[in-house]
Amino acid sequence: MILRGLEVEQVRRFGDAVRLTGLGPGINLLGAPNEFGKSTLLAALRAVFLLAHGSKAGPVAALQPYGGRGAPRIAVDFTLDGCDWRLEKRFMQRAFARLEGGSERLDGDAAEARLHDLLGVEAGRRGTEAMGLLNALWVTQGHSLVQPDFSDPARATIRSCLEADLDAMTGGDAAGRVLSRVDADLAVLVDKRDNPRGRFRAAKEGEQEAAAELARLDGRRQALEDDLSAMADLRRRLAHEDDADRREKERADLAEAGRVRDRLRDYDARYRTARAVRDHAAAQLVAVRQDLAARAAWESDLAIGVARIAELDAALGAAQAAQDAAAAAHAGRLEAVQVADAARRAAREALDRAAGRVERARLTHERREAAAALDRLEQAAQAVTRARAELDACAIDDARMGTIRKAERALDAARAAGRAQATTLDVALADGARGRLMLDGQALEDGRIVVTDNAVLRIEGIGTITIAPASHGRDALRAELVRAEEGLRRALEAAGCVDVAGAEAALAVRRRTELVFQAAQTVLGGLLAAAGQVPATATEAARQRLADLDVRIARIGEAEADGAAGDPLELLDAAREAMQVAEDAYEAAHRALLAPDGTMRRAADELARLRAEAQVARDGVAQLARDLEAARAVEADDALSARLAASLDAAGMAEQALLRIEETRPDGTEALADAAILRLERTIQDGHARLAALRQEMAAREARIRAAEGDGLDERIAAQERLRAAHAAEDAACEREVAILKCLRDAVAAAERAATERYLAPLARAVQPALSALFPRAVATVEPDFSISALSRRIDEPFATLSDGTREQIAVLARLGLADLMRARGRPAMLVLDDALTYADSGRLDRMFDILTEASGRMQILILTCRTELFTGLGARRLAVEPVGGQDRSAG
Known part of the structure; x- marks a missing residue:
């Protein structure tokens, strides 16, 4: 089977019709980026071959264009067994199917049935794809990692072949009766999960119950022996716990620990009191020393403040003298600046008058140019108006002349038709x-x-x-001639002409007038381009410009009526020189004014700073004097000295008392004494509890021993051992019977496996050469469902445990084997891979290329990929997707 072309329209992203071109025998490669539509093309290929045209189920609806409704149309050209076929289907709206090839042309369901017969597939149910081995060879994106999943018809074929071989090996119906009897006998002893049932289960459960009871009795006997052994130990421990001398010593130790804790508590109370007295005396001493230090600091600061006031008073006098001198210098320089400013103003007025005379001359020249421009604009506008009037006077134009010429040609044609007869x-x-x-x-x-x-x-x-003359159609020709003559007459009247020659002359006059009009418009357009206005607006603007210039000239004339005679530019240059001289004089006087001003400001700032500082110093000295006087009023200096001596004595005595108390400190701590008391109390309490527990445990064990001795344990144990032996014998008999039945069943199963392996041998032989090329010395295990379950190299490796790349490569090889098997049985085979071999390393990829190249001599292979660079070494035929022309593609 060779695919020669695929055309799709209104399929997902392909709204307009496109065609997959370049297809041929061998390996075909379509390399394009993501979102190009490669998977859409494969979906269209599966749909046209495997989906019914009348279906509207989910797979068909998924073919509709993105973002709206549509009628997907798919056409495919292919060659099968040397015959060329064309298949076309449209889905959803106005659905149809058409199959053409050889001398056949079939439509609708007949085309679908013939297609299924050609491909060797069976129709699917409820809009699903047709079922057959061909589905497994067209691998969609993301499914190259898994092996093909066969439909029910394929599995039924496999089962029928296996059953036929099994009958030949086992004798037909006799083998069936043996298997039925084996299954029935096994069903009495085991269930479908191979679990015991019936008497087999009763024997196992009886043995387990007897063993459990025997274990329970053995446990009771062991417990009796443990109780007898434990009683001796309990008596020894009870004698130890019930010792009166040891309990008396524990109570004496507890009393001594209480006395030690009391001595420690008394010492802690006395020590805390002495330390508090010492801390209070130390705090009093610190307070006295702080008061003495503060009073000394006030006296030192007061002396420093008085000296600072004297220094500031001397500096104030010097600063006042400097400010007076700076003020006198500033007054003189300020007067010089005022004189220079008056001279500068006078020079400025003279310069303004000179500039006014120059501006008047410039405006006069500008007015002459504006008046000339106005004249040119008015003349150009008048020329355009005259040309437009002459053009409007022309009654004929190209349209009317075209009508006249058409009427003339119609008249000539009518006359020629008349002359012909x-x-x-x-x-x-x-x-x-x-x-x-x-x-x-x-x-x-x-x-x-x-x-x-x-x-x-x-x-x-x-x-x-x-x-x-000949009368055939003469009346019609005469009528046509009359109509043509009337049409020419009306066309000439509409143009205001007598004949065609006059119309041609009038048209020539119009064209000359148009040339004159265009020339006038060009001149006017050139004049208006600078102004960017229409003629009337531009003319009005020019006149307004003249009026404005007249007003400005008149104003300057009024201001400079008494101006001096001479060249305005020379007068302007002289006024500028005088202005520059006046500016220089003013700048010099102003610079001279700035330096004295800075000196005077600095003198004033220094004087103000000294005054403020002197005032702050006086206020600080007064505050210090008040604070010192207030402190002495509260406590005189002699009283403060006496308080210091008393605080020193009190602090010394408190320190000595604390040292004497520390010398009487007992050993240990209160926490350790508490811990010793707690430990001794718990020891006494635990001794009482242990004594009570030992007595209670001894009573319990004595009761169990008396009960066990009177229960006959040895006799009951012997009886349970006999019962367990009987159940074990029954269990062994059932195990042997089940083993015999399973052996018989396994022998029949071995025969079945031999038949299966012989049936699968063609597929194994088809897959093995390619598999050996990719995995040297490897052997594949093929299951009855045509899947490869394991790969045997050094060890058996289940298919599910292999890497993604290896599983993908094996899945491709399995499909190649299936394709060869289908070809050997005369079925159409073509392999399609969408984004496959993406996990292969460079070495494996090259070997896969060699395998695919070798297989392409027997079948057509189509590869769709977004990684074109990886497949450059494949040497494949490159495909392209091109738009289809606008011919009518609708069904008849």
């Missing part, structure tokens, strides 16, 4: 015969006469001849 008379008069030959009452002259209507030729002295 007219009768032609060639007249040659003899000497003296002029005036004797009359046609419809008019004398004829030498020459050719065309007669288009019935006419009477009279020959003087001889008679008359009636001429009747």
Whole structure:
């Protein structure tokens, strides 16, 4: 089977019709980026071959264009068994199917049935794909990692072949009866999960119950022996716990621990009191020392403040003198600046007058140019107006002339049609015969006469001849001639012309007028381009410009009526020089003013700073004096000294008392004493509890021993051992019977497996060469469902445990084997891989390329990929997707 072309329209992303071109035998490669539509093309290929055209189920609806409804149309050209076929289907709206090939053309369900017969597939149910081995060879994106899943018809074929081989090996119906009897006997002893049932289960459960009871009795006997052994140990421990001397010593130790804790608590109370007295005396001493230090600091700060006030008073006098000198210098320089400023203003007025005279001259020149521009604009506008009037006066234009020429051609055509059926008379008069030959009452002259209507030729002295031209369509031709003459007349009247020549002359006059109008418009457009306005606006703007210039000239004239005579530019230069001199003088006076001003400001700032600082110093000295006086009023200096001596004595005595108390510190700590008391109390309490527990445990064990001795344990144990042996014998018998039945069943199963392996041998032989090329010395295990379950290299490796790349490569090889098997049985086979071999390393990929190249000599292979660079070494035929022309593609 060779695919030669695929055309899709209104399929998912392909709205307009496109065609997959370049297809041929061997390996075909379509390399394109993601979202190009490669998977859509494969879906279209599966749909046209495997989906019914009348279905509207999910797989068909999924073919509709993105973002709207549509009618997917798919056409495919292919060659099968040397015959060329074309298959076309449209789905959803106005659905149809058409199959053409050889001498056949089938439509609708007949085309579907013939297609299924060609491909060897069975129709699917409820809109699903047709079922057959061909589905497994067209691998969609993401399914190259898994092996093909066969439909029920394929599995039924496999089962029928296996059953036929098994009958041949086992004797047919006899093997079936044996298997039935084996299964029935096994069903009595085991269930479908191979679990015991019936008497087999009863034997196992009885043995387990006897063993459990025997274990329970053995446990009771062991417990009795444990109780007897434990009683001796309990008596020894009870004698130890019930010792009166040991309990008396524990109570004496607890009393001594209480006395130690009391001594420690008394010492802690005395020590805390002495330390508090010492801390209080130390705090009093610190307070006295702080008061003495504060009073000394106040006296030192007061002396420093008084000295600082004296220094500031001297600095204030010097600063006042400097400020007075700076003020006098500043007054002189300020007067010089005022004089220079008056001279500068006078120079500025003179410069303004000179500039006014220059501006008047410039405006006068600008007015002359504006007046000339206004004249040119008015003349150009008048020329355009005149040309437009002359153009409007022309009654004819190209459209009317075209109508006249068309009417003239129609008249010529009508006349030519009339002449084609007219009768032609060639007249040659003899000497003296002029005036004797009359046609419809008019004398004829030498020459050719065309007669288009019935006419009477009279020959003087001889008679008359009636001429009747051919009458076929003559009335229609005459009517057409009249219509053509009337049309030409109306066209000439509309143009105001008498004939066609006059119309041509009038058109020539119009074209000359148009040239003159265009030239005038060009001149006017050039004048308006700078202004960017229409003629009326531009003219008004020019006139307004003249009026504005007149007003500005008049103003300057009024201001400079008394101006000096001379060249305005020379006067302006002289005024500028005078202005520069005045500016320089002003700048010099101003610079001279700035330096004294800075000195005066600095003197004023320094004077203000000294005054403020002196005031702050005086306020600080006064505050210090008040604070010192207030402190002495509260406590005199002598009293403060006496308080210091008393605080020193009190602190010394408190420290000595604390040292004496520390010398009497007992050993240990209160926490350790508490812990010793707690430990001894718990020891006494635990001794009482242990004594009570030991007595209770001894009583319990004595009761169990008496009960066990009277229960007959040995006799009961012997009886349970006999019961367990009986159940074990029954269990062994059932195990042997089940083993015999399973052995018989396994023998039949072995025969079945041999038949299966013989049936699968063609597929194994088809897959093995390619598998050996990719995995040297490897052998594949093929299951009855045509899947490869394991790969045997050094060890058996289940298919599910292999890497993604290896599983993908094996899945491709399995499909190649299936394709060869289908070809051997005369079935159509073609392999399609969508984004496959993406997990292969470079070495494996090259070997897969060699395998595919070898297989392409037997079948067509189509590869769709978004990784074109990986497949450059494949040497495949490159495919392209091209738009289809606009021919009609609808069904008949």
